Amino acid sequence: MSRTLYDLSAADGRRFSPYCWRAKLALAHKGLDAATVPVAFTEIPAILGGGQTTVPVLDDGGRIVRDSFAIAEYLEDACPDGPSLFGGEGGRGKARLIEGWSMYALHPQISGLVLRDIWASLAPKDQDYFRTSREQRFGRTLEDIQAGREERLEAFRKSLQPIRHALTHAPYIGGKTPLFADYILFGTLQWARVASDFQLLAERDPVAVWFAGIADLYGGRGKRVME
């Protein structure tokens, strides 16, 4: 049975989508292979004959699942014998809160640090779409959004304190072993790391150590930013 993941790609093939990284690590966590198909932002509407608006999209032998959290839940239910992605039913709700924290507290800050760099990494056919949609969302130019980022870096690093707090008690957000919550936050940080040279994390930050550990999992899956 073939398994395909449609994965957002920059002009040079780098895979930078935070949500696609969550899905790719969820697949690896369950020990599942999946071919990835690189897509540009403007190619998303044509995936699988149309009707898609975001990636990742998983085609699992004809079963189509969209949205990274939905993919994790699908894999959890479809592969109950593999290692759990949530560590029990109660873990899904908490993972949702962590997803929300990433979405509402971290993503806006990261946008302010690297959004213009992401634009620069895109294929020309994507750049117009990206600039227009993001400038409309933020009400400013990409250049204005990213300007003065050095002054906002310390506040961003400070806002990761909840991750450091968790890591003082266990090696992973999931506890003794990584769970989907780890991949949620890995994806968030991987987004900037792949798309930009701007260094978000100080080298000795425990978050950076944990991040490197997640990238090393499953044969270094998180390091394969080109495919």
Add this chain to the structure above:
Amino acid sequence: MSRTLYDLSAADGRRFSPYCWRAKLALAHKGLDAATVPVAFTEIPAILGGGQTTVPVLDDGGRIVRDSFAIAEYLEDACPDGPSLFGGEGGRGKARLIEGWSMYALHPQISGLVLRDIWASLAPKDQDYFRTSREQRFGRTLEDIQAGREERLEAFRKSLQPIRHALTHAPYIGGKTPLFADYILFGTLQWARVASDFQLLAERDPVAVWFAGIADLYGGRGKRVME
């Protein structure tokens, strides 16, 4: 076997400590009764003959456990047959991240909204200690810390968006049933609700609906603010 929880108390007996609320709901979750002993801030060093610096402190028939998260973990291990507080091993790490989010993102904001009100609720013997320690920590007077709070209320409410996000997917942070993560965040909000008349949550906010539901659990345990 007697079970006693040392519980921070205001001058009139109101119990307002976020950490003590977490411990009280963890006990109720496990179906355990515990007598609570009201203590003032300045009485903490004398609890159980000395050596304590914070509350809650649980005396479970001679076994002494301090710190709300440690109490939850103690109860989880001591009462494995009762309903789980973490929903599996993986849930502890995620609960730690949520504890950290509350500590580093929510508590500082709530301090800016109600810290002077908390001072006003304390017994006279506690007020000097509280004013001195908090003004040293924040570098400002209690009055300055709380001044202009109306202008910060919307930002605080907006920062609760991760909770709303989780609640769009399940009735509790823990999913279908409440877990310790729910009590962590309930305690955080209960702190302000008990100690201050300043209304943190808009009435129709899904967070307010969830909060009221947690307060109603276990015979309305969260409503017994005086004992």
